[in-house]
Amino acid sequence: KEIKTKSEEITNQIETYLAMSILLHLQSFVQFCSNFSQLSNNPQISNSSKKPDIIIIEKEVPKNAAA
Numbered sequence: 001k002e003i004k005t006k007s008e009e010i011t012n013q014i015e016t017y018l019a020m021s022i023l024l025h026l027q028s029f030v031q032f033c034s035n036f037s038q039l040s041n042n043p044q045i046s047n048s049s050k051k052p053d054i055i056i057i058e059k060e061v062p063k064n065a066a067a
Helices: 002-039 043-048
Strands: none
Touching: none
8 A cells, every 4th residue: 555655646746747847838838929929020030930949857756666
């Protein structure tokens, strides 16, 4: 039971982290969209800005997970 509880706790932590990072990505994407709409008058800039930079942040999983 103890191992299962620990793995569930870690899963909850990961889910919380993923939710937070998704929210951050959404904020970045909204910012990108507003910047993109401002730059859309200039075709050169808008073409180079079509793909936003997506940064994936890795969270360290506690090392005592397997214990």
